[in-house]
Amino acid sequence: MEKKSKNVLGNDLCSCCFEPRTGFYRDGFCKTGEEDIGTHIVCAVMTEEFLEYTKSKGNDLSTPRPQWQFPGLKAGDKWCLCITRWLQAEKAGKAPKIILEATHQKALDYTTFELLLDYKA
Numbered sequence: 001m002e003k004k005s006k007n008v009l010g011n012d013l014c015s016c017c018f019e020p021r022t023g024f025y026r027d028g029f030c031k032t033g034e035e036d037i038g039t040h041i042v043c044a045v046m047t048e049e050f051l052e053y054t055k056s057k058g059n060d061l062s063t064p065r066p067q068w069q070f071p072g073l074k075a076g077d078k079w080c081l082c083i084t085r086w087l088q089a090e091k092a093g094k095a096p097k098i099i100l101e102a103t104h105q106k107a108l109d110y111t112t113f114e115l116l117l118d119y120k121a
Contacts, residue, residue, distance in 0.1 A: 005029065005031050005104060005105070006104075006105040007100060007101050007102065007103055007104065007105055008100050008103050008104070008105050008107055008108055008113060008116055009100055009101060010105070011101070013029055013030070013031065013101075013102065013104060013105075014099070014101040014102045015028040015029055015102060016028060016029060016030050016043035016078050016079070016080050016099060016102040017043075017077070017078035017079065017080075020070070020071050020073070020077060020079075022043075022078065022079050022080045023040065023080045024036040024038070024040040024080065029080075029102070030042060030043045030080035030102055030103060030104050031104060032104060032106055038082040038084075038085075039082055039083050039084065039106065039110075040080040040081065040082055041080065041082075041083050041103060041104035041106050041107050042080065042081045042082075042083055042086045042098055042103050042104075042107055043078055043079075043080055043081075043098055043099040043101075043102035043103045044078065044079055044080075044081045044086060044095075044096040044097065044098050044099075045076065045077075045078055045096050045097045045098070045099070045121050046061070046073050046074065046075055046076065046077045046078070046079055046096055047075050047096045047097075048075045049094050049096075050089055050094050050095065050096040051073060051074075051075070053089055053092065053094040054085060054089070057085070057088070059085065061073045061079065062074065078099065078102075081096075083106075083107050083110045083111070084110070086098070087110060087111060090115070090119070095119060096119075097119050097120065097121035098116060098119045098120065098121060099121050100116060100117070100120055103116065
């Protein structure tokens with residue numbers, strides 16, 4: 001039986017988004033595993049500012065990619081982000097708000113709960 005993933009609050013991990021279907025495993029959850037080298041564990045609410053920022057860093061999340069069943073994101077969409085990209089955006093003043101209930105507890109290996117709390121959606 002699969003062990004339930006936990007969120008940064010210590011509770012069972014809630015889903016981030018099913019429309020568009022997010023998560024490294026495209027199951028709607030910001031779970032991670034050995035094959036997820038990007039550690040997609042932060043459930044973030046997209047903003048135009050963040051989408052422009054991440055595009056400028058080489059990760060275009062706003063352009064649809066039908067070959068990957070990726071619709072392209074717009075402001076207001078929820079998406080599982082790589083923790084390192086989110087932290088990079090935070091340092092640049094461009095980090096989007098996050099859903100704590102859907103952000104994996106592994107995020108606490110990278111940053112403090114207090115910082116995450118500052119960005120609570």
